[in-house]
Amino acid sequence: MTRKWFKLGMLSMALTLTVGLTACGGGSGGDKEQAASGGKEQAVSGDDGGKKGSQKLVIYTARDKNVVEKIVPKFEELNPGIDVEVMTMGAQQIMERVRGEKANPQADFWWGGTQSSFITAANEGLLETYKPSYADSIPAEYKDAQDRWYGEMLLPEVIMYNSEALKKEDAPKDWDDLLDPKWKDQILIRGVMASGTMRTIYDAMIYRQDPASPDKGYEWLKKLDANTKEYTQDPTQLYLKLARQEGSLSLWNLQDILIQKEMQKQPFDYIYPVSGAPILVDGVGIVKDAKNMENAKKFFDFIFDEDQLKEKADKLFQIPTRTDIDKSQFPDWYKNLDTKPLNLDWTVLADKEKEWMQHWDENIKGKGGK
CATH class of the missing domain: 3.40.190.10 (Periplasmic binding protein-like II)
Known part of the structure; x- marks a missing residue:
């Protein structure tokens, strides 16, 4: 078949x-x-x-x-x-x-x-x-x-990390921790625009800053972009590069992380963000x-x-x-899973997704470090 x-x-x-x-x-x-x-x-x-x-x-x-x-x-x-x-x-x-x-x-x-x-x-x-x-x-x-x-x-969206490169206690505990300059060039992101998972995470990051206006969210994503080493073409490339320790962190969905960890024996694990996850x-x-x-x-x-x-x-x-x-x-x-959700209005996210992601693609991607 x-x-x-x-x-x-x-x-x-x-x-x-x-x-x-x-x-x-x-x-x-x-x-x-x-x-x-x-x-x-x-x-x-x-x-x-x-x-x-x-x-x-x-x-x-x-x-x-x-x-x-x-x-x-x-x-x-x-x-x-x-x-x-x-x-x-x-x-x-x-x-x-x-x-x-x-x-x-x-x-x-x-x-x-x-x-x-x-x-x-x-x-x-x-x-x-x-x-x-x-x-x-x-x-x-x-x-x-x-x-x-x-x-x-x-499908909770969480922080993913290479468990051979980082100890769990040293990995970021929440979303804002990813903006720390110490993670510069340590973050690998699956190409955002074609990915429902990544669009959801990025939309959620914009919304959680200020539901009434995307500007603070755009600034947050600009700081994340500054720490992002590469946007990979697809999940296969993300897994490969993360396993090779070309980066040590990513953002991804819980199910696929566990599949890669348990079924494919990849050196991956996750942190469930303290403030909650987009579910x-x-x-x-x-x-x-x-x-x-x-x-x-x-x-x-x-x-x-x-x-x-x-x-x-x-x-x-x-x-x-x-x-x-x-x-x-x-x-x-x-x-044993504690699925604490972020407080999100999914109707707003559906309505604004195209606008927000187009702005990110045209004005933020690859420009955060400049």
């Missing part, structure tokens, strides 16, 4: 360039990288795969490849007649792509992205309405009031007018299945949004 993903990925990337999408780089793995995995040319050509009765499912995902490679084969095993094709890219790239394909959707299911992205997509009419049987078990703040998207899991709701949704609607609904219900959620918590470090699951069976890392 993995081999067929690469073909779709490369073809989809070519199409992305053709239609002139502005996002570049790519997540997340985890957020959510542009490293692609996909299936057949048919998925991007809109031919036979475009029929409502087709036994096909095209997924655009910003999830880490370790997650995709564990979840998709299980779904295919339970649904042997469905041919799943996957394209992995940054969460913001998915947003741009689904928007660009609105008149002729090429994806059926959007798997993984920020609530800001999903709020924007819902408001633009890019998502289908679907209310699952377990809808009432998911809190209102983790889903769309009109059932156009649902949060699959909670991203990692969402899912069915693309409006999806060509394989019923298969998309099947996958939707599959990833929210109680047994799947328990296994993902145990094996993939996911924090589920469903509240009707017995958490006593969950692993110790989950039971």
Whole structure:
């Protein structure tokens, strides 16, 4: 199955360039990288795969490849007649792509992205309405009031560090500690504009300074930029450079850090910021007018299945949004986690994200040290 993903990925990337999408780089793995995995040319050509009765499912995902490679084969095993094709890219790239394909959707299911992205997509009419049987078990703040998207899991955004380069007691304890000049050229950041994870973190840093005005937040990000050694192209490069100790610190999501630490045996660990973390709701949704609607609904219900959620918590470090699951069976890392959130208005973040990130990209990136 993995081999067929690469073909779709490369073809989809070519199409992305053709239609002139502005996002570049790519997540997340985890957020959510542009490293692609996909299936057949048919998925991007809109031919036979475009029929409502087709036994096909095209997924655009910003999830880490370790997650995709564990979840998709299980779904295919339970649904042997469905041919799943996957394209992995940054969460913001998915947003741009689904928007660009609105008149002729090429994806059926959007798997993984920020609530800001999903709020924007819902408001633009890019998502289908679907209310699952377990809808009432998911809190209102983790889903769309009109059932156009649902949060699959909670994703705290934290401080990441190389545990061979730094002792835990010496690592920054809170966000403002990252601005200390002693961390100059020690911070590596995954390319921000294509990444839902990084856009969320940066938006949160602006908001926490002064919700009424972004100016203080811009100054904060300028100081962070002064300490930033490099903005890496994608998460793979971030992991590689951090492991090599080309830098010792980063900002990233908790799940992917734990996956890299426990599954890939990378020398990574995290600090949960004392003042709290932006807790991203990692969402899912069915693309409006999806060509394989019923298969998309099947996958939707599959990833929210109680047994799947328990296994993902145990094996993939996911924090589920469903509240009707017995958490006593969950692993110790989950039971011992103190998820103190930053106080954020996600509607404001969704509304201001484009403006704030464009200003950062044009006026702050690479200029903080000047």
